[in-house]
Amino acid sequence: xxxxxxxxxxxxxxxxxxxxxxxxxxxxxxxxxxxxxxxxxxxxxxxxxxxxxxxxxxxxxxxxxxxxxxxxxxxxxxxxxxxxxxxxxxxxxxxxxxxxxxxxxxxxxxxxxxxxxxxxxxxxxxxxxxxxxxxxxxxxxxxxxxxxxxxxxxxxxxxxxxxxxxxxxxxxxxxxxxxxxxxxxxxxxxxxxxxxxxxxxxx
Amino acid sequence: xxxxxxxxxxxxxxxxxxxxxxxxxxxxxxxxxxxxxxxxxxxxxxxxxxxxxxxxxxxxxxxxxxxxxxxxxxxxxxxxxxxxxxxxxxxxxxxxxxxxxxxxxxxxxxxxxxxxxxxxxxxxxxxxxxxxxxxxxxxxxxxxxxxxxxxxxxxxxxxxxxxxxxxxxxxxxxxxxxxxxxxxxxxxxxxxxxxxxxxxxxx
Amino acid sequence: xxxxxxxxxxxxxxxxxxxxxxxxxxxxxxxxxxxxxxxxxxxxxxxxxxxxxxxxxxxxxxxxxxxxxxxxxxxxxxxxxxxxxxxxxxxxxxxxxxxxxxxxxxxxxxxxxxxxxxxxxxxxxxxxxxxxxxxxxxxxxxxxxxxxxxxxxxxxxxxxxxxxxxxxxxxxxxxxxxxxxxxxxxxxxxxxxxxxxxxxxxx
Amino acid sequence: xxxxxxxxxxxxxxxxxxxxxxxxxxxxxxxxxxxxxxxxxxxxxxxxxxxxxxxxxxxxxxxxxxxxxxxxxxxxxxxxxxxxxxxxxxxxxxxxxxxxxxxxxxxxxxxxxxxxxxxxxxxxxxxxxxxxxxxxxxxxxxxxxxxxxxxxxxxxxxxxxxxxxxxxxxxxxxxxxxxxxxxxxxxxxxxxxxxxxxxxxxx
Numbered sequence: 001x002x003x004x005x006x007x008x009x010x011x012x013x014x015x016x017x018x019x020x021x022x023x024x025x026x027x028x029x030x031x032x033x034x035x036x037x038x039x040x041x042x043x044x045x046x047x048x049x050x051x052x053x054x055x056x057x058x059x060x061x062x063x064x065x066x067x068x069x070x071x072x073x074x075x076x077x078x079x080x081x082x083x084x085x086x087x088x089x090x091x092x093x094x095x096x097x098x099x100x101x102x103x104x105x106x107x108x109x110x111x112x113x114x115x116x117x118x119x120x121x122x123x124x125x126x127x128x129x130x131x132x133x134x135x136x137x138x139x140x141x142x143x144x145x146x147x148x149x150x151x152x153x154x155x156x157x158x159x160x161x162x163x164x165x166x167x168x169x170x171x172x173x174x175x176x177x178x179x180x181x182x183x184x185x186x187x188x189x190x191x192x193x194x195x196x197x198x199x200x201x202x203x
Numbered sequence: 204x205x206x207x208x209x210x211x212x213x214x215x216x217x218x219x220x221x222x223x224x225x226x227x228x229x230x231x232x233x234x235x236x237x238x239x240x241x242x243x244x245x246x247x248x249x250x251x252x253x254x255x256x257x258x259x260x261x262x263x264x265x266x267x268x269x270x271x272x273x274x275x276x277x278x279x280x281x282x283x284x285x286x287x288x289x290x291x292x293x294x295x296x297x298x299x300x301x302x303x304x305x306x307x308x309x310x311x312x313x314x315x316x317x318x319x320x321x322x323x324x325x326x327x328x329x330x331x332x333x334x335x336x337x338x339x340x341x342x343x344x345x346x347x348x349x350x351x352x353x354x355x356x357x358x359x360x361x362x363x364x365x366x367x368x369x370x371x372x373x374x375x376x377x378x379x380x381x382x383x384x385x386x387x388x389x390x391x392x393x394x395x396x397x398x399x400x401x402x403x404x405x406x
Numbered sequence: 407x408x409x410x411x412x413x414x415x416x417x418x419x420x421x422x423x424x425x426x427x428x429x430x431x432x433x434x435x436x437x438x439x440x441x442x443x444x445x446x447x448x449x450x451x452x453x454x455x456x457x458x459x460x461x462x463x464x465x466x467x468x469x470x471x472x473x474x475x476x477x478x479x480x481x482x483x484x485x486x487x488x489x490x491x492x493x494x495x496x497x498x499x500x501x502x503x504x505x506x507x508x509x510x511x512x513x514x515x516x517x518x519x520x521x522x523x524x525x526x527x528x529x530x531x532x533x534x535x536x537x538x539x540x541x542x543x544x545x546x547x548x549x550x551x552x553x554x555x556x557x558x559x560x561x562x563x564x565x566x567x568x569x570x571x572x573x574x575x576x577x578x579x580x581x582x583x584x585x586x587x588x589x590x591x592x593x594x595x596x597x598x599x600x601x602x603x604x605x606x607x608x609x
Numbered sequence: 610x611x612x613x614x615x616x617x618x619x620x621x622x623x624x625x626x627x628x629x630x631x632x633x634x635x636x637x638x639x640x641x642x643x644x645x646x647x648x649x650x651x652x653x654x655x656x657x658x659x660x661x662x663x664x665x666x667x668x669x670x671x672x673x674x675x676x677x678x679x680x681x682x683x684x685x686x687x688x689x690x691x692x693x694x695x696x697x698x699x700x701x702x703x704x705x706x707x708x709x710x711x712x713x714x715x716x717x718x719x720x721x722x723x724x725x726x727x728x729x730x731x732x733x734x735x736x737x738x739x740x741x742x743x744x745x746x747x748x749x750x751x752x753x754x755x756x757x758x759x760x761x762x763x764x765x766x767x768x769x770x771x772x773x774x775x776x777x778x779x780x781x782x783x784x785x786x787x788x789x790x791x792x793x794x795x796x797x798x799x800x801x802x803x804x805x806x807x808x809x810x811x812x
Contacts, residue, residue: 002612003205003206003209003210003213003612004209004212004213004262006612006613006616007209007210007212007213007214007413007612007616008213008216008217009613009616010213010612010613010616010617010619010620011213011214011217011218011616011620012217012220013617013693013697014617014620014621014624014697014700015217015220015221016697017621017624017697017698017700017701018221018624018627020698020701022701022704022705022708025708025709027708027709027711029709029712030712031712031713031714031715032714034709034712034714034715035714038718048698049694052690052694052697053690053694056687056690056693056694059613060686060690077263078259081255081256081259081263084216084259085252085255085256085259088216088217088219088220088255089220089223089251091217091220091221092220092223092225095225096225099225099228099230100228100230100232100237102230103232103233103234103237104234105234105235105237105238106234106237109241206408206409206412206413206416207412207415207416207465210412210413210415210416210417210616211416211419211420213416214416214417214420215420215423218420218423218424221424280466281462284458284459284462284466287419287462288455288458288459288462291419291420291422291423291458292423292426292454294420294423295423295426295428298428299428302428302431302433303431303433303435303440305433306435306436306437306440307437308437308438308440308441309437309440312444409611409612409615409616409619410615410618410619410668413615413616413618413619413620414619414622414623416619417619417620417623418623421623421626421627424627483669484665487661487662487665487669490622490665491658491661491662491665494622494623494625494626494661495626495629495657497623497626498626498629498631501631502631505631505634505636506634506636506638506643508636509638509639509640509643510640511640511641511643511644512640512643515647
C-alpha cells in the first residue's frame with residue numbers, strides 16, 4: 001500500500017509540472033520578451049507551487065497517520081484508493097486553475113478537489129479509530145493527529161464557501177481557519193503540559 | 204518484482220488523468236460556459252473513474268495473490284510482465300473509450316484490455332498452483348482467492364459478448380456475473396462454516 | 407539504487423504507451439472506420455510491444471545480475487546512471503521507429519539505443535568482476551550470467567550491421583544471434599552436467 | 610521519505626525525455642532528411658544529457674548525505690519537499706533551455722533552477738548539522754560530505770554570474786569552480802592522511 005501511495009504522490013506532484021509549458025517562441029526571441037511571456041504564465045506557476053506544497057503536506061500527514069495503524073482492513077484499502085484517485089486528479093484541477101485563475105467555477109473545482117482529498121484522508125482515520133485499528137498507547141498524540149487531519153477539510157470547506165460569495169476571499173478564509181486550528185492545538189498542548197507537570201513533580 | 208509492479212500501476216493510474224484535458228477556453232470565459240464544456244467531457248470522467256477503480260481492484264488482488272506465493276519462477280516473471288503490459292496499455296484504451304463512448308469497437312477494445320489483464324492475473328495463479336509454488340496451508344483461503352481471480356475474466360468475457368450484440372448491455376452483463384460470483388462465494392463460505400462448526404463444538 | 411532503477415524502468419515502460427494516441431475522429435465515427443485507423447497505427451503497436459518486452463528483459467537481467475553483487479562502488483553507480491539514461495531515452499526511439507518504421511535511420515537509432523542499454527549493462531558486469539565485487543561462490547552461475555549479458559549487445563550489433571545493408575534483415579539477424587547464444591548456453595550446461603555427474607557417482 | 614524522493618527523481622529524469630519529440634515528418638522521409646532534422650534538435654539532446662547527469666549527481670549526493678542522518682525532523686521533511694519541488698521543475702527548465710539555447714534569460718532560469726536544487730540540498734545538511742541530527746563518528750567523512758555539497762551551489766552561482774555578463778562563459782565558470790573544489794578536497798585528504806600516518810606509526 002505504502003509503495004503505491006508514494007508512487008502516485010510522486011507522479012501527481014511531478015505531472016503538475018507538465019502544465020508549465022515552454023512558450024512557443026522563435027529561437028531569436030529576446031530575453032525581455034521571454035520573461036514577459038513567462039510572467040503572463042504567472043498564475044500557472046502559483047497554482048503549481050501551491051498544489052505541490054499542499055500535496056506534500058497531505059503526503060506527510062498520510063505518512064504520519066499510517067504510523068498509528070496497527071493493521072489494515074479491506075475497507076481501508078478502498079478508502080485509500082479513493083483518496084489516491086482524488087490525488088491523481090489534482091494535476092487536472094491544478095491546470096484548470098492555472099489557466100482560468102479568475103474563473104469562480106475553476107476555483108470551486110480546485111478547492112473541491114483539495115477538500116475531497118483531505119476529507120478522504122480524515123475518513124480513513126475516523127474509520128480506523130472506530131474499528132480500533134489504531135495504536136492508542138499515546139492518547140495525546142492520537143488526539144493531536146486527529147485534530148490536524150480535521151483542520152484541512154474544515155479549512156477547505158470554509159474556503160469553498162467564501163469563494164462562492166467572493167472568489168478572492170476563498171484563499172484567505174482557508175488560511176484563517178488553519179491558523180485558528182493551529183492556535184487551538186497550541187492551547188491544548190499547553191493545557192495538557194500544565195496538567196501533566198504536577199503529576200511529574202509529584203512522582 | 205513488487206516494486207516494478209507497484210510503479211507501473213501507480214503510473215498507469217496517474218497517466219489516465221492526462222486524458223482529462225483543460226478545455227481550450229479564453230481567460231474571460233464565464234463559469235457557466237466552463238461547466239457546460241466540462242459536462243460535455245462527462246464520458247472521459249466516467250471512463251477515468253471506472254478504469255482507476257478497476258486498476259485499484261486488480262492491484263489489490265495481485266497484492267493478495269502474491270501473499271500466497273512461496274517463491275517465483277522465471278515463467279511467472281514473464282507472465283507478470285505481460286500482465287503489466289496489459290495494465291500499461293489501459294490509459295490508451297481508457298482514453299479511446301472516453302472519446303468514443305458510443306462506438307462499439309472502442310467499447311470492445313476497452314473490455315478486451317480489461318479482460319486480458321484479468322486473464323493474465325488468473326494465469327499467474329493457475330500456473331503457480333500447478334507448479335506448487337503456492338502456500339496451501341489454508342486450502343479454504345486458496346480456494347476463495349482462486350474464485351475471486353476467476354470472477355473477473357469471466358465477467359468481462361460476458362460483458363464483451365453482451366456488448367457485441369448490444370453495446371449498452373455490456374456493463375450490466377459484467378456487473379451481473381460479478382454479483383453471481385459474490386453470491387456463490389458467500390454460499391460456499393457459509394457451507395464451509397457450517398461444516399467446520401460441528402467439529403469445533405465436538406472438540 | 408534499486409528503487410531509482412525500478413522507478414525509471416516503470417516510467418519508461420509506461421511512457422511508451424503515450425505514443426499510442428487516440429486517433430482524432432468525430433464522435434459519430436463507425437466501428438469499421440475506427441478499426442481501420444487503428445490498423446494504420448499498427449507499427450506503433452508493434453514497436454510498443456517489442457520495446458516493452460525488451461525493457462522487461464533488461465530489467466529482469468539487471469535484477470538477476472544485482473543478486474551477484476556483494477557491494478557497490480561509485481563508478482558502478484555512474485555506469486548504472488548511464489544505463490538508466492539509455493533506458494529513459496527508449497520511449498523516444500520507440501516513438502521514432504513507430505512513426506517511421508521503414509526509415510533505415512530510425513531503425514538504426516532504435517537498434518543503437520537498445521545496443522547502448524545492453525552494452526552498459528554488460529559493462530557494469532565486466533567492471534564488477536574486475537574489481538572483485540561479485541560473489542563467485544557458484545562459478546557456473548557467474549559464467550551463465552556473463553554469457554546472457556554478452557548475448558544482447560552482440561545480437562544487437564549484428565542487427566545494426568545487417569540493417570545497415572538491408573533494413574528488413576536487422577530483426578532476423580538479431581534473433582538468429584540470440585538463438586545461437588541460447589544453443590551455446592545449453593551445450594555448455596550439458597557439458598558441465600556430464601563433467602559433474604562422474605564425480606557425483608564417485609562420491 | 611526515501612521512496613517519495615526516489616520516485617520524484619525517477620519521474621523528473623524520465624519526463625525530460627518527453628522534450629525529445631519525434632519530428633513531424635511524412636512516412637516517406639529519407640534517412641538523410643530525418644538525421645538533418647534530428648541534428649537541428651541537437652541543443653535539446655545536449656540539455657537532456659546534461660540535466661539527466663546533473664539530476665543523477667544530486668540524487669547520488671542526496672543518498673550519500675542521508676546515510677549520515679540519524680533521524681529526521683519535521684523541518685527537514687519540509688526542506689526536502691522544497692528540494693523535490695526544485696527537482697520536479699527541472700524538466701521545464703531543461704525544455705526551456707533546449708528550445709532557446711542562445712537566450713540568456715533561458716540560461717539564467719536553467720542555472721537558477723540547478724542552483725536552487727543544490728542550495729536546498731546544502732541547507733538540509735547545514736540544518737541537520739546544527740540540530741545535531743548527523744552521525745559525526747567519522748568527522749573526516751562528514752567534512753568531505755559538507756565540502757561536496759557546498760561545491761555545487763557555489764559553482765552554479767559562479768556560472769550564473771558569468772553567464773550574466775557573457776552567456777557562453779557560464780558553463781565554463783561552473784566547471785572551473787567544481788575543479789577547484791576537487792583539488793581543494795584532494796589536498797585536504799592528503800594533508801589529513803599525512804597528519805594521520807605519524808600517529809599510526811607511533812601506535
